[in-house]
Amino acid sequence: KIAKLPILLTIRSSKEGGAADLPEKKRAAMFASLIPYCDLVDIELGSSGIRKIVVDSAKRAKKRVIVSHHDFESTPGDKKLRKIIESARAAGGDIVKIASMVNSRDDLRRLAGLLCSEKDLIVIGMGPLGRPSRVFFPFLGSRIAYCPISESTAPGQLSLKEMSAELKRYGF
Numbered sequence: 181k182i183a184k185l186p187i188l189l190t191i192r193s194s195k196e197g198g199a200a201d202l203p204e205k206k207r208a209a210m211f212a213s214l215i216p217y218c219d220l221v222d223i224e225l226g227s228s229g230i231r232k233i234v235v236d237s238a239k240r241a242k243k244r245v246i247v248s249h250h251d252f253e254s255t256p257g258d259k260k261l262r263k264i265i266e267s268a269r270a271a272g273g274d275i276v277k278i279a280s281m282v283n284s285r286d287d288l289r290r291l292a293g294l295l296c297s298e299k300d301l302i303v304i305g306m307g308p309l310g311r312p313s314r315v316f317f318p319f320l321g322s323r324i325a326y327c328p329i330s331e332s333t334a335p336g337q338l339s340l341k342e343m344s345a346e347l348k349r350y351g352f
Contacts, residue, residue, distance in 0.1 A: 191211060204227070205230075221235075246275045248268075252306065265301070276298075278302070282313070295321040314337065
């Protein structure tokens with residue numbers, strides 16, 4: 181462990197924002213070899229070809245599982261968001277992550293509303309209108325705030341320096 185922080189393992193599919201387009205068999209093998217060295221495992225709900233294998237392997241190793249969903253174009257409506265959460269929990273998610281593009285204030289309010297009615301969620305708004313979610317949603321119950329040390333890996337992401345400045349600005 182570095183700085184006594186939990187280690188999160190994800191080998192993100194390119195379809196959901198990952199940098200490399202790896203075959204599912206290779207991703208599954210990488211997960212299997214790295215699971216012993218992490219605290220949490222993040223696998224996409226859409227990775228149906230390997231999701232069960234990865235979830236089962238993580239559970240056997242007594243690791244917490246995040247089942248994630250990414251939408252780089254829009255924020256789904258309430259019914260679809262609830263269905264995503266239900267499906268992710270049924271797939272073995274101890275924690276459900278939803279990251280979606282925020283195109284309006286209503287999208288941001290809808291994502292914030294999830295945190296008022298559900299537990300064990302990571303909710304992230306992407307894009308310029310989603311930036312407030314990255315600072316404030318952890319205070320509403322989102323389980324993780326993520327900011328890269330150097331370059332942004334998703335639309336609207338704040339750097340570590342920007343996140344620190346925002347938190348200081350609000351007295352944290």
